Amino acid sequence: MGSLNRVLPLLMIYYIVKKSDKKYEKKIGWMKKIAADFAIVDQITHNHTLSMHSLKISKFIRDKYEEVPGSRAVDQKTRERAIENALTYTHWYFKNRGKTYIHKSLEDAQKWNIFVQLMSLLPAMKYHITDSDELGKATEEMMEKLSEGLVFYNHKKDVEEEYGTLKIPPPKEAVLLEGYLVPEFERLKKDPQFREKFIKAYMDAHVLRATPRERIEKYMQLAIDAAEEVAKFLGHKGKGYIPREDLEKLEKLNKFLDTIIDKEFYVRKRKPTPPAPKLLEATKHKAGWVEGLKQKESLKNEATRLLGIVQGIRLLNASGEELKRVEEDLWGRIEGTEDLNLAGLYARVIAYLRKKDLEGAERFLSGITEG
Numbered sequence: 001m002g003s004l005n006r007v008l009p010l011l012m013i014y015y016i017v018k019k020s021d022k023k024y025e026k027k028i029g030w031m032k033k034i035a036a037d038f039a040i041v042d043q044i045t046h047n048h049t050l051s052m053h054s055l056k057i058s059k060f061i062r063d064k065y066e067e068v069p070g071s072r073a074v075d076q077k078t079r080e081r082a083i084e085n086a087l088t089y090t091h092w093y094f095k096n097r098g099k100t101y102i103h104k105s106l107e108d109a110q111k112w113n114i115f116v117q118l119m120s121l122l123p124a125m126k127y128h129i130t131d132s133d134e135l136g137k138a139t140e141e142m143m144e145k146l147s148e149g150l151v152f153y154n155h156k157k158d159v160e161e162e163y164g165t166l167k168i169p170p171p172k173e174a175v176l177l178e179g180y181l182v183p184e185f186e187r188l189k190k191d192p193q194f195r196e197k198f199i200k201a202y203m204d205a206h207v208l209r210a211t212p213r214e215r216i217e218k219y220m221q222l223a224i225d226a227a228e229e230v231a232k233f234l235g236h237k238g239k240g241y242i243p244r245e246d247l248e249k250l251e252k253l254n255k256f257l258d259t260i261i262d263k264e265f266y267v268r269k270r271k272p273t274p275p276a277p278k279l280l281e282a283t284k285h286k287a288g289w290v291e292g293l294k295q296k297e298s299l300k301n302e303a304t305r306l307l308g309i310v311q312g313i314r315l316l317n318a319s320g321e322e323l324k325r326v327e328e329d330l331w332g333r334i335e336g337t338e339d340l341n342l343a344g345l346y347a348r349v350i351a352y353l354r355k356k357d358l359e360g361a362e363r364f365l366s367g368i369t370e371g
Contacts, residue, residue, distance in 0.1 A: 012090055012101040012116070012143065014041040014179065015109040017156055020168045024152050026176045036150040037181075038174060040159050040166065041102055046091055046329050047238025048106075049113045050230065054087035055302075056336065060247050061257065069265035070125040077301060078128050084305070086124035087117045089132040090139070092309065100179040101143050102151055106236060111185040115227035122219065122260060123206035132308075142205040146198060147180040157321075188224055195220070215263065222256040229253060241336040299341050303368035306349055310365060314358040323353050 020038040027033050046052040058080045062068050070079030090113045103109035120135055129135055154175060160166055169175075187194040199216055203209055208216065229252040233239075248254070261267050313322060330346040330353075337343055345368070352361035 012103075012139075012182070013043045013045075013109060013113060014100065014153070014155075015044065015103040015106050016040070016153075017042050018166060018168060024171050024174060024176060026152065026178075034150065036152050038152045038168065038171075038176070039102065040156050040168065041153045041179075042106075042156045044106060044109045044113065045238055045325075046088075047240050047332060048110045048231075048234060049090070049238075050087040050117045051091045051113075052238070052240060052329070052332055052336070053242050054084040055333075056242060056244070057087060057247065058083045060244060061261075064257075064269060065261060065267045066270055067267055069261045069267045071128050074128045077297070078130060079125065081130040081301065081305075082124040082128045083121065085130050085132060085135060086120040089120070089135045090116055092132045092136075092312075099140060099144070100153075100177070101147060101182050102153060102179040103182045104184055107231065108182065108185045110231045110234070111227045112182060114230050115185070115188070115223050118223040118226055118256060119202060119220065120206075122211075122264060123208060126208075126264065138205040142198075142201040143180070143182070145201040146183065146194075148183055149181060151179050151181045152176040153179050185227075188220075211264075219256070219260055222252070222259055226250075226253040226256040240332040298339070299345060300369055302342060302345060303365045306345070307362065307365040307369060310349070310358055310361045314362065320356075323356065327353050 016039040018040040022038075023035045024038040025033050025035045050057060061083060062076075062080060068076045068079040068083070070082060103112055116139060120139070123129060123138070124135060152174070154169060154177060156166060159169065163169070183194065188198060195217075199213060199220060202220075203211070203213070203216060229250055233246070233250060258269070309326065313326065327350050330350050334343045334346045337346075348364060349361055352358070352364065
């Protein structure tokens with residue numbers, strides 16, 4: 001039964017695929033027992049949410065508005081990293097630093113994650129939060145107040161490896177991992193009391209008490225609409241790449257971004273620029289040199305992000321399954337980028353992961369970030 005003990009280091013991407021019709025009991029200490037429902041869970045991937053597309057959306061925001069929204073006390077690159085962090089952290093906040101939250105369906109997992117990512121943009125941009133743990137802790141504080149209570153679970157893959165089929169393990173054989181059940185996404189839309197509960201938990205967790213409640217409620221409704229639109233666009237299989245023109249067509253997502261960026265940061269959209277005149281050869285050479293500097297900075301920022309991931313995996317002694325998930329994410333990013341330098345960076349890190357040489361990957365990435 002050892003395989004069922006695997007620790008899955010992710011926060012809120014699990015959803016129920018099969019549930020027991022009776023309660024399971026778990027012994028706590030010498031005398032106490034706790035009882036809860038038992039479920040087999042699977043997980044959504046980065047392709048199912050905005051996480052896979054965080055760099056693309058960050059660039060989309062940078063190009064669409066006159067400046068990157070956020071605190072003017074920090075540079076634009078830090079503001080971009082805060083945006084990217086808000087759109088990825090629900091996949092990277094490690095379980096052994098927080099609790100596991102389980103959704104009732106794949107659709108709920110997808111919509112809740114996209115919704116939380118969008119709502120995290122406000123505190124991330126307002127307080128220029130570039131640390132996944134900081135957003136993760138705040139979201140955990142919020143979800144603790146919203147969850148429906150304890151549920152025991154095992155992961156689908158582990159159950160299938162153990163039994164050769166998707167079956168509910170008998171109570172005496174089941175490894176009772178502990179998670180917390182998330183209410184249906186529909187309740188955010190239709191239950192006034194639950195909406196009010198979310199607004200209060202969100203404002204408290206992210207320290208947004210100075211922001212008018214009515215404004216938060218408006219952002220919440222726009223984020224709900226955008227989450228449903230994006231989930232439908234990505235579909236049950238997810239997408240590894242979104243062309244810019246498709247982002248422009250997502251009307252509800254753009255309405256959410258336009259509203260929050262205008263109301264909170266007073267940043268206007270860029271005016272369309274006329275076509276640039278033909279450059280002289282010398283000017284072309286200079287433009288190419290400047291573009292090269294921008295690409296180098298982009299490479300350094302991405303290496304910094306990957307370095308944090310690799311260090312987290314190494315320090316937490318993550319499983320081979322987690323290494324595989326990181327590798328799959330990197331392959332998706334290779335497919336989704338047109339920058340050959342970034343593609344080469346991802347490929348090199350994949351090579352280190354396959355050799356399980358995390359220290360080598362760390363040295364490689366550190367060399368880029370310090371260069």
